[in-house]
Amino acid sequence: MKKKMTAFKKELGRNSQLRTGLILLIILLVGAIGAPLFATHDPFKLYDSIRVAPGVDGFWFGTDNLGRDIYSQILYGARTSLEIGIIAAAISAVVGTLLGGIAGYFGGAVDKVILEFINIFVMTPSFFLILIIVAMFGSNIRYVMIVIGLTSWPGNARLMRAQAISLRERTFVRAAQAMGEGRASIMFRHIIPNGIFPIIANTTMQISGAILTEAGLSFLGLGDPNVISWGQMISAGKQYLVKCPWISAIPGIFVVITVLTFFMIGEGLNRFISPKMQSNK
Amino acid sequence: MKRYIIKRFLTGILVVLVSVCINFVLIRSAPGNPVRILAGVDNPNPAQIEALTIKYGLDKSLPEQFISFIANVCKGDFGYSYANERPVLELIAEKLMPTLLLSLAALLIAVLFGTLLGIRSARKSGGVFDRLMCTISYFFDSTPSFWLGLMIILIFSSRLGWFPTSGMVNMRGGYTGWRYVADVAYHMVLPVSTLALVQFPYYFRIARSSVLQVMSEDFITTLRATGMKESRIFNKYVLRNALIPTVTVLGSSLAFLLAGSVYIETVFSWPGMGTLLFTSISKRDYPLLSGIYLILAITVAAMMIIVDLVYSLIDPRIKYE
Numbered sequence: 115m116k117k118k119m120t121a122f123k124k125e126l127g128r129n130s131q132l133r134t135g136l137i138l139l140i141i142l143l144v145g146a147i148g149a150p151l152f153a154t155h156d157p158f159k160l161y162d163s164i165r166v167a168p169g170v171d172g173f174w175f176g177t178d179n180l181g182r183d184i185y186s187q188i189l190y191g192a193r194t195s196l197e198i199g200i201i202a203a204a205i206s207a208v209v210g211t212l213l214g215g216i217a218g219y220f221g222g223a224v225d226k227v228i229l230e231f232i233n234i235f236v237m238t239p240s241f242f243l244i245l246i247i248v249a250m251f252g253s254n255i256r257y258v259m260i261v262i263g264l265t266s267w268p269g270n271a272r273l274m275r276a277q278a279i280s281l282r283e284r285t286f287v288r289a290a291q292a293m294g295e296g297r298a299s300i301m302f303r304h305i306i307p308n309g310i311f312p313i314i315a316n317t318t319m320q321i322s323g324a325i326l327t328e329a330g331l332s333f334l335g336l337g338d339p340n341v342i343s344w345g346q347m348i349s350a351g352k353q354y355l356v357k358c359p360w361i362s363a364i365p366g367i368f369v370v371i372t373v374l375t376f377f378m379i380g381e382g383l384n385r386f387i388s389p390k391m392q393s394n395k
Numbered sequence: 396m397k398r399y400i401i402k403r404f405l406t407g408i409l410v411v412l413v414s415v416c417i418n419f420v421l422i423r424s425a426p427g428n429p430v431r432i433l434a435g436v437d438n439p440n441p442a443q444i445e446a447l448t449i450k451y452g453l454d455k456s457l458p459e460q461f462i463s464f465i466a467n468v469c470k471g472d473f474g475y476s477y478a479n480e481r482p483v484l485e486l487i488a489e490k491l492m493p494t495l496l497l498s499l500a501a502l503l504i505a506v507l508f509g510t511l512l513g514i515r516s517a518r519k520s521g522g523v524f525d526r527l528m529c530t531i532s533y534f535f536d537s538t539p540s541f542w543l544g545l546m547i548i549l550i551f552s553s554r555l556g557w558f559p560t561s562g563m564v565n566m567r568g569g570y571t572g573w574r575y576v577a578d579v580a581y582h583m584v585l586p587v588s589t590l591a592l593v594q595f596p597y598y599f600r601i602a603r604s605s606v607l608q609v610m611s612e613d614f615i616t617t618l619r620a621t622g623m624k625e626s627r628i629f630n631k632y633v634l635r636n637a638l639i640p641t642v643t644v645l646g647s648s649l650a651f652l653l654a655g656s657v658y659i660e661t662v663f664s665w666p667g668m669g670t671l672l673f674t675s676i677s678k679r680d681y682p683l684l685s686g687i688y689l690i691l692a693i694t695v696a697a698m699m700i701i702v703d704l705v706y707s708l709i710d711p712r713i714k715y716e
Contacts, residue, residue, distance in 0.1 A: 230406065236647065237410045237696050241654035242672075242688045243417065249676050249684060250421055326539055330658060333541050334673060348542050352662075355545055356553045363549075366542035373537035 125386045132382025138375040146192040155183035157190045157342055165358045178350055178361045188368055190342040195325050195372055198259050202324035205263025207317040210270025211306060217271070218278025219305050220297070229275075232268045240265035244327065248336045255338040258331060262324045269320070270313050277309030311387050319380035322373040329369050344369050403703055407696045414692035418685045419464050423457075443477065473689060474682035478675070483686030486671065493563055494667035498656045500583060501590035502648075509595040510641055513602025518629070520607060529603075532596035540593040540655050544662035547589050558585050561664035586663040590655055594648075601644060606637040639706070646702030650695045 126133050145152060154174065155161070161173075161181040168176040168184075175184035217228035247261050281287055282305065290300050331337055332345025344365040351361025467474075473483040516525040535543075552560040559565070563582050570578050609615065610633055618628050653668070660669030668687065675683040 230409075233406055234410050234413055237406070237699055238414060238417075239650035239653065239688070239691050239695050241650065241657075242691055245657075245672070245676070246421060246684050246688050249679070250681065322537065326537075329539050330541065333539070333658070334661065335677060345539075348539070348545070352545065355549055359549050362542065362545050366539065366546070369539050369542065370534070370537050374533060377533060377537055 122386070129382050129385055131378045132386065135375050135378030135382055138371065139379060142192055142196065142372060142375060145189055146196050149186075149189040149193060153183075153186035153189050155186045157183060157186040159183075165354060165361070167358075168360050168364075175364050176358070176360045178347065179354055179358075180350075184347070184361065184364055187342050187347060188344070188365060191344045191347065191365065192368070192372070194255070194341045194343045195328065195369070198255065198262070198328045199321035199325040199372075199376070201259045202262035202266070202328075203317045203320040205260060206267040206320055207270055207313055209264065210267035211274045211310065211313055213267070214271035214274025214276075215278050215301055215306050215309070218275035219282050219301050221279075221282075225275075228271070232271050235265075235268045241327070244331070245334070245336070248331055253331070253336045253338050255341055258328055258338065259324075262327050266320055266323065270316055273312045273316055274306075274309060277312065278305050281305050281309050312384075315380050315383035315387060317380075318376050318383060322376040322380070325369065325373055325376070399707065400704065403700045407700045410696040411693050414689055415465060415468055418689055419461055422681065422685060423460075440477075468689065473686035476675075476680055476683040476686075478678045478680040478683070483683050484690075486683065487668065487687060487690055490666065490668045490671045493665060494653070494656055494660070494669065496579075497583065497586055497659070497665055497667060498590065498652050500587045501594060501656075502652055504587065504591040505594035506598050506641065506645070508591070509598025510602040510638070512595075513599040514606055514634070514637070516599070517603045517606035517610070520603075525603075528599065532599045535592050536596040538593060539658075540589060541658040541662050543593060544586070544589045544659055547585055548662070551585060558582075563666055586659050586665055589662075590652075590659045593655060594652065597644070597648065597651075598641060601640050602637065605640045606633060609633050609636045642702070643706050646699035649698045650691070653691060653695075 126136075154172065159182065161177060161183065163171050163173065163177055164181040165179055166173055166177050168174060170176065173183050173185065175188065177183055178187075213228055213232070217225045217232075244258075244261050244265055248258060251257055278301075287300060287304050290304055295303075328337070328343065329345035329348070332343045333349045335349065337343045337346045337349075347365035348362045348369075351358065351363075351365075354361055471484065473487075475481075476483050476486055479486055512528055516528045519525055548560050552558050559582055564570070564575065564578050565582075615628060615632065618632060619625075656667065657669035657672055659665065660667045661673045664670065672684070672687055674680075675687070
């Protein structure tokens with residue numbers, strides 16, 4: 115473990131993508147967690163200054179069509195984006211790792227059934243499924259997270275399956291088998307911990323995807339009305355695009371930065387795992 | 396090969412079946428009475444509700460309901476939109492062409508430019524061009540398409556006034572013939588560019604990484620050792636092998652492309668499926684929503700199978716069991 119940490123530190127020194135990504139992530143996390151500290155106004159309060167330009171009247175990023183402070187909304191919106199991204203990707207990682215691990219390690223009929231299941235899932239247009247579910251069952255933020263998580267696991271399952279197939283032939287797994295260790299125990303103690311790294315990298319990238327999906331749903335009017343979301347902010351500014359472009363432009367810039375952050379970390383991690391591997395989505 | 400084709404078809408049928416099941420389960424389990432959901436939440440017409448109950452056998456048991464649901468879908472009946480007072484299939488057929496026009500034009504541009512730039516980047520990987528292109532592709536990959544669309548409207552139509560902000564044709568123009576075609580093309584510039592910009596990074600990265608991968612393979616080194624010209628190696632051997640992954644992702648990118656066009660159509664008020672979907676969400680028109688989903692699921696499954704078959708023809712190395 116200590117060895118791995120030093121290797122990681124060394125990697126940080128030359129892998130600028132990973133370094134930049136992690137620095138940006140820390141800034142985002144600090145902003146999101148410390149939102150009440152950094153916010154200059156109440157993000158929900160409707161102030162009398164409607165649609166004022168950035169910098170005017172002490173509103174750093176201006177106000178929106180209802181007079182809400184955009185800067186404070188951005189801070190609280192970061193919470194929503196990060197929360198949705200991380201939880202949805204975590205659900206996808208857990209489901210993908212378990213199904214992929216079982217398929218790859220157990221093989222045979224189990225593998226065939228799971229593989230077919232994965233194939234079916236890959237072929238269904240998941241974006242539209244998410245759209246319908248959220249439209250029918252309501253746009254509670256929890257639904258959105260769970261639905262995004264449950265529709266994005268096939269990539270992880272494929273990665274874990276490939277890992278498990280190669281790991282199960284390795285001597286240390288064979289040795290554990292010979293010593294009478296149970297199958298479930300081998301899977302959780304040897305296969306998954308040794309094969310998890312590509313899934314971590316992929317999951318980081320999926321955070322980006324989940325953040326974009328949530329922003330998109332909110333833009334289409336399917337966001338949770340009880341939380342502040344960057345997608346909803348962009349949508350609110352749509353009608354005032356020409357006269358007050360900042361209402362839509364500023365939250366969009368933050369979506370781009372946040373998504374980019376997780377892409378950079380994921381790519382950086384990929385490069386760390388196998389320096390020869392080229393980016394391929 | 397024959398077995399492979401049969402297997403793919405079976406998977407395709409399974410996908411459609413699963414989609415039908417999902418649809419059924421969703422309508423059944425959504426909060427509220429399914430008849431009310433099918434009839435439109437604000438539709439109090441008792442005659443229509445009565446007719447729906449009989450048609451879908453909603454007074455019968457669940458398995459019987461499921462069978463009548465499948466039977467209706469098999470007959471090509473994807474439901475009736477009470478909000479629009481028209482069958483779902485008819486509504487979708489009308490909006491399909493504008494969407495295909497928009498998304499296929501964007502796909503063509505994205506694949507063409509993405510692939511060409513990717514190949515160029517890979518030939519001089521690590522150079523200035525490569526690094527610049529990688530950064531640009533990351534940027535557009537991280538940009539929400541709807542936001543990019545808004546910013547493009549802001550710059551190119553509001554500020555510069557070069558292109559129209561929305562729509563497919565100039566309603567007041569009343570153009571016919573070539574003038575009409577030119578007008579549609581003029582209206583297409585901004586939405587197609589937006590969609591192409593957010594799609595191109597995908598093809599850029601695939602082309603770049605597959606060229607790099609093929610270039611590092613042993614047979615290329617062998618060819619170099621024979622003294623063959625670098626340009627000949629590249630054009631004759633590298634390119635052909637490196638383009639295969641692009642073909643394979645075309646099928647699966649269709650769903651991705653259609654999803655992208657929902658946003659673009661909403662932003663640019665393009666009269667296609669995306670706008671139809673958007674209005675059906677705001678009107679809570681569930682039959683239309685689920686009908687669109689079902690048709691998309693079938694289309695995507697069919698496309699993926701076709702692309703898979705084409706792929707197996709292009710690449711003779713692939714011998715399917």
